[in-house]
Amino acid sequence: MRKTLIFGHKSPDTDTICSALVYADLKSVLGVEAQPARLGDVNQETQYALDYFGAEAPERIEEVGGDVSDVILVDHNESQQSADNLQDFRISEVIDHHRVANFETKEPLYMRVEPVGCTATILNDMYKEKGVVVSPKNAGLLLSAIMSDSLLLKSPTCTEADREAAYELAGIAGVDVETYGLDMLKAGADLSDKSAYDLTTMDAKEFTMGDAKVQIAQVNAVDTNQIYESQAAIEKEIDQLIKDNGLDLFLFVATDILENDSDVLVLGTATDRAEQAFDVSLDDNNRAFLKGVVSRKKQVVIPLTEAFTK
């Protein structure tokens, strides 16, 4: 039987990895030959979650291949964030919670996008709709995704549905929401062994805004000052990324997970658009403090897109 491949976005985060794993499991229960995959390295936060609940990371692939009948995208839909050869395959489903753009199919599909904080919250609903019980392991993985995307339920992207799902799943998984969540986030915020290259690429997403190509990297930290001790090296990596990928703008968003603010580093030819978007002036270090900004999707992409398109 040809299989269905399920994967999330490049530079995978906890929601992308856990949603691929759990949805592949649900599909298998429903009789579909489904296999989870990932398009990049597992980050430390996600590894903590996988280890905690005894799960294996999905197989890493560079592109879709093998005996694949169709693909299911979780946690993304924009083609530049997906497998490079996506257009050669039939997309049968999308389960996502982002804006929709740069996405096209030849045929009708099952596409479920909801304005919630996390793909895992949608998957939790799908278990109920299908009448399938979530195992403690899968509940733990879904909970991890929600705590990650919602920064401990404190991000403005977090909805009542995410909050309810988190407490419900924590009950099944047998962990305390706050304690587990903070431990997981701290594991991810341990940046001691990260190179400047790692920091700028480990959670980076590319966007088309108007005619501009924009890349936005985000790093969670307990102390953002520590990150910027290597600012010179980080800037060098970003300059290279701008050159290699023909970017107009690169935002490096260092987010303080305890204070819930961000310190952003902005490089490229279109830095004025970032200043306009956030109503700030960059300091001599090309940086600005963004009070209360923790969500790339809601507090960075939206105002920046507006600055590029209005």
Add this chain to the structure above:
Amino acid sequence: MRKTLIFGHKSPDTDTICSALVYADLKSVLGVEAQPARLGDVNQETQYALDYFGAEAPERIEEVGGDVSDVILVDHNESQQSADNLQDFRISEVIDHHRVANFETKEPLYMRVEPVGCTATILNDMYKEKGVVVSPKNAGLLLSAIMSDSLLLKSPTCTEADREAAYELAGIAGVDVETYGLDMLKAGADLSDKSAYDLTTMDAKEFTMGDAKVQIAQVNAVDTNQIYESQAAIEKEIDQLIKDNGLDLFLFVATDILENDSDVLVLGTATDRAEQAFDVSLDDNNRAFLKGVVSRKKQVVIPLTEAFTK
């Protein structure tokens, strides 16, 4: 309170009109200030359904305007099939059953696309999920949409879900599925008062295939030969449409609703792609018989897109 405007595609068909009406009603029951609208004339088939179940056509608009907070698209998502100034408004929801293309939002939304034969089938599910009872009038409108899109449940796009919904809704509406459906389709297939311009535009949709601009009109008839008695006049209108809209290809699909075949007329510079797509040779009249072809979405758009992109 600023309102939510709900509408389907240009050149509205029965699913587009009825889904806009019924979903606006459901939204109102759920406490949303929703108003249905339409982007074109009501066709005879749809008018029959509206009259039969005592419904008024939604207000016709040329573009989105007035005190609108956001819009909901039903039965379409491709921007060229939607309101011309769509990009100026926030799209909060899409309920659809077509392929996804040329669609983009700035923000996350509720997007529900399912590979079923009709938007109305999805709406019938949504009533259940929300715990709202469908009134006999709304059930009749939803049934009409299903019978129209599925050509009396015989189109290859028709799924088991559409069939079940049709029988369930017919029970609520108090009509016989087959008798009512055939009467409605025959009312729509009465082309006696249609000009060549009407025939080529009343159910026409535009598609981007590769780099090509393609328009596909479909007309249901009890006797397709009767339509082609005015072929010269139809070709003249199509030539004008090709010129005015910069089209590479125009397909005029005349579908026999009793025999479930189509007789297609093909004009433009890319007619070879149509021959390739359907594995036919056009006759001296620029026409070809397409055995068993009744679904534009599944049996015309898909092979034609492949011919343009491979």
